[in-house]
Amino acid sequence: MVLQFIFLIAAGIVAGLMATIAGLASIASYPALLMVGIPPVIANVTNTVSLIFTGVGAIPASLKELHGQWHRALGYTILAVIGSVSGSALLLVAPASTFEKIVPFFILVAGVMLLLSGRGKELKEEERLRRAEMHPTRHKILTLASYLGIVLVGGYLGYFGAAGGVVLLAILAVITRESFAKYNAVKNVMTFACNLCSSAYFIMTTTVAWHAVLPLGIGLLIGGFCGPKIVRHVNIKLLRILIAIAAFLLAGDLFVKAYF
Template identity: 80%
Template sequence: MILQFVFLIAAGIVAGLLATIAGLASIASYPALLMVGIPPVVANVSNTVSLICTGLGAIPASLKELKGQWKRAFYYTILAVIGSLIGSSLLLIAPASTFEKVVPFFIFIAGFMLILSGRGTEIKAETQLKRDAEHPTRHRWIQVASFAGIIFVGGYLGYFGAAGGVVLLAILAIITRESFAKYNAVKNVMTFACNIAATALFIFKATIDWGAVLPLGIGLLIGGYCGPLIVRHVNIRILRMLIAIASFILAGYLFVKAYF
């Protein structure tokens, strides 16, 4: 029991670091819960509850960047929370076997998106979309599509969530005219609220392994705090590639486990 507690703290620290570096906390925390014998859906639910701890560390650290942005953050967060409630409800309605079979694809896509985010392709897309946004008609359509995208990503965060933060950053880069630090702070608020909304539903409708949530949450707090300090001293491009490769390996393992 003590070893499991320590293992989950360590997994939480890694997940907190991944959340800071790549927005991929669930790549580490979800498999760790599976490894200690927790069923897939219960593991996913417990993981979402634990991820609230990442927000508890990120929001206070983002207050400087959030100054003057609370109104915008509020509206975007409302859209994301609507999606989160839909996604978490879908998780509870769908059979557990369905969740097991779709998760490998989510993780594979998360790894693929991480590679793209390190190659500058999102910057090219952002530049083109911002150029299009100068045209009134195109601007309206981009805004509508972006708001729909926020709801969709919120739904994904409520259902599983790996790389959801990466997608939100891409959307916010298009619909805001702020620096990365500022819209990343808005993203922190949105993901935090999505996890809280999903947790509120899970408390009444799902099984939560609180014995796993506690050590994982402790680790997420530590990792979330230490992440920015570590990022300053490592090669992010190489680190992103290693994380992506690990994502592909994990996706392959879960695919084999679910289908064979």
């Protein structure tokens, strides 16, 4: 029992770092819950409840990047939360066996999205502004599509969430004109709110493995607090590649367990 407690703390630290740096907490925390014997759907619910602690650690550590962005962060967060409640309800309606079979594909897409979201970030701010001015109608359409995308990703975060943060990063890269560290901080606020709302719904309607929430939450709090500080200095490109490789390996492992 002590080893399991320590294991979940360690998994939580890794997941908290991945959440705040790359938006991929569930790739570490969800499998950890499966490894200690928690059934898939309950593991996913427990994971979502535990992820609240990531935001508790990440938001205070992101205050420097969030300065002057709270109005924008609030607007985007409202859109994401609208979707998250629907996604949470869908999780409890869908059969557990269905969820277990589609999770490997979620994680596979997570790895792909992580790699794709890192492309094109070298475009200079002046060039981005010039393109927006040259095509105002296209820019408006893209912005509206991005807002709809935030609602849909919010729904996905409520359902499972792996790669949800990555997709949010990709969307924010399109509709904001800030550095990675700044829109990553906005993403941390959005995912925290989605996890909080989904958790409230889950606690009232289904089973949570509370014995796992405490150790995993401790780790997520530590990782969530350290992540934004690391983002200011780490080689993001290399980190994305390493995490994507881990995602592909995990997706293959879960696929074999679900289908064979």
